[in-house]
Amino acid sequence: MKRILITFENGESFPATLKEDKAPQTCEKVWEALPLCSVVRHSRWSGRDLNFAIKSNDLPKRENQTILTSIGEVVYWRDWPLETDSKVNEVIAIYYGAEHTRSNKxxxxxxxxxxxxxxxxxxxxxxxxxxxxxxxxxxxxEKLIENE
Incomplete structure (x- = not known):
């Protein structure tokens, strides 16, 4: 079971478990990209959601997809219709409340x-x-390596 640690600049840290059974390719691509450092901002469209842009070397496929999220879920989003475009927007989002994922589209x-x-x-x-x-x-x- 792989786990990550999400840390904000004011010192709060949140351990999270990867859902390798539900989104194996997405988990693998994110795990390979760690550590990720960025600037997180609040969602404009999806409510209680904090997100930041990323750039992966290889785009994960559609896995475990939904438009309904729950508190504590960490998700990957991109412009799915542009799957072959190398300039596709990609985002990791952290939900701090149950929401309906949406944009201006x-x-x-x-x-x-x-x-x-x-x-x-x-x-x-x-x-x-x-x-x-x-x-x-x-x-x-970053990767959370715990003593077994």
């Missing part, structure tokens, strides 16, 4: 590839609201 399918541990949901909501009110914040996602 309408419903947007996402690959759900990780789940933040439920014990951190209250703190995740606090971080999400802080970024919503205050703007952008630095984020780091």
């Amino acid at each position: 309408g419903d947007e399918l996402v690959n759900v590839f990780a789940q933040i541990d439920y014990t951190h949901f209250e703190l995740l909501e606090t971080v999400g609201e802080r970024i919503w009110l205050n703007g952008t914040e630095k984020i780091k996602i």
